[in-house]
Amino acid sequence: MALVSMRQLLDEAAKGGYGIGAFNVNNMEQIQSIMEAARETKSPVIVQASRGARAYSQDRFLYHLMLAATEIYPEIPTVLHLDHGNSPATCISAIDMGFTSVMMDGSLMEDGKTPSSFEHNVAVTKEVVEYAHARGVTVEAEIGCLGGIEDGHGSGGSGLDHVTDPAQAEDFVKATGCDALAIAIGTSHGAYKFTRKPDGDVLKMDILIEIHKRLPTTHLVMHGSSSVPKELIDIINQYGGKMKTTFGVPVEEIQLGIKNGVRKVNVDTDNRLAITGAIRKVFMETPEKFDPRDYLKPAREAMKKVVAERMVQFGQAGHAGDYTSKPLSEMAEMYKSQLVSA
Numbered sequence: 001m002a003l004v005s006m007r008q009l010l011d012e013a014a015k016g017g018y019g020i021g022a023f024n025v026n027n028m029e030q031i032q033s034i035m036e037a038a039r040e041t042k043s044p045v046i047v048q049a050s051r052g053a054r055a056y057s058q059d060r061f062l063y064h065l066m067l068a069a070t071e072i073y074p075e076i077p078t079v080l081h082l083d084h085g086n087s088p089a090t091c092i093s094a095i096d097m098g099f100t101s102v103m104m105d106g107s108l109m110e111d112g113k114t115p116s117s118f119e120h121n122v123a124v125t126k127e128v129v130e131y132a133h134a135r136g137v138t139v140e141a142e143i144g145c146l147g148g149i150e151d152g153h154g155s156g157g158s159g160l161d162h163v164t165d166p167a168q169a170e171d172f173v174k175a176t177g178c179d180a181l182a183i184a185i186g187t188s189h190g191a192y193k194f195t196r197k198p199d200g201d202v203l204k205m206d207i208l209i210e211i212h213k214r215l216p217t218t219h220l221v222m223h224g225s226s227s228v229p230k231e232l233i234d235i236i237n238q239y240g241g242k243m244k245t246t247f248g249v250p251v252e253e254i255q256l257g258i259k260n261g262v263r264k265v266n267v268d269t270d271n272r273l274a275i276t277g278a279i280r281k282v283f284m285e286t287p288e289k290f291d292p293r294d295y296l297k298p299a300r301e302a303m304k305k306v307v308a309e310r311m312v313q314f315g316q317a318g319h320a321g322d323y324t325s326k327p328l329s330e331m332a333e334m335y336k337s338q339l340v341s342a
């Protein structure tokens with residue numbers, strides 16, 4: 001079993017009316033957590049790596065761990081996706097190494113911080129779409145900018161500074177032919193998304209619904225969509241952590257998004273919280289322990305629990321066996337003969 005096209009997973013998700021979680025990884029334990037959750041819930045999966053993760057893992061470690069995942073879990077359609085590629089060169093290096101999907105985030109300039117022009121965004125995205133589709137690889141793009149900053153990437157500020165304009169989103173998809181579109185509706189990267197449970201003033205689900213009306217066949221992507229459950233923050237603080245009160249995106253809002261064209265839901269923070277809470281608990285309760293497995297095993301288990309829960313909530317659970325994965329060469333042929341379009 002090889003790593004597969006994200007486009008096929010998203011098309012299937014659209015047919016079935018469900019969403020797919022995209023979970024970030026940096027190391028073996030996180031990959032194992034996701035794959036075990038996928039097997040347990042029979043879910044197709046998107047595993048994604050940021051530029052920071054590629055640097056941390058020297059790229060090839062991560063890639064070969066993902067190949068191991070496809071050998072050990074052959075029944076799970078598994079995508080390896082680049083999260084927030086900052087330039088065509090970054091995306092092309094990922095494709096050349098074996099990523100089956102890339103995000104070209106041209107909403108920011110190559111520095112990953114400065115909001116770009118519409119024209120810049122269209123130009124870099126188109127360049128990546130041409131290179132990727134010729135190889136059967138999927139492209140996610142972004143219009144509007146998310147708030148916050150993480151791993152040195154992001155426009156900073158609140159999620160409301162650069163909310164997506166629905167008319168511009170429509171023009172952008174027509175101009176680029178991207179497979180999936182990330183939109184900015186008030187969310188931010190990181191743990192500190194909202195200072196209260198979000199309502200329509202800060203989480204613009206109405207804009208998402210408007211974009212879906214204009215682009216009914218485009219797969220929408222929600223970034224910064226950890227729910228930041230209070231229970232996970234509490235565990236960290238109970239065992240010596242110092243996290244402030246914060247609110248994420250409630251699962252019911254994500255489910256509303258899924259009813260309105262959202263097919264990919266990015267979750268990272270919740271898993272980071274689960275891992276850190278589990279490790280802190282072992283350190284605090286049994287300070288005499290020093291074998292890393294004594295705390296990495298519970299960390300892995302805690303992340304697996306969160307991922308499995310999200311897989312059920314997003315609706316991808318039970319769908320791993322619905323279809324046979326197409327090889328990338330077949331996807332490339334389909335793009336060439338325009339059997340798949342934006």
Ligand SMILES: [Zn+2]
Nearest residue numbers: 189223224266
């Ligand atoms: Zn993101």
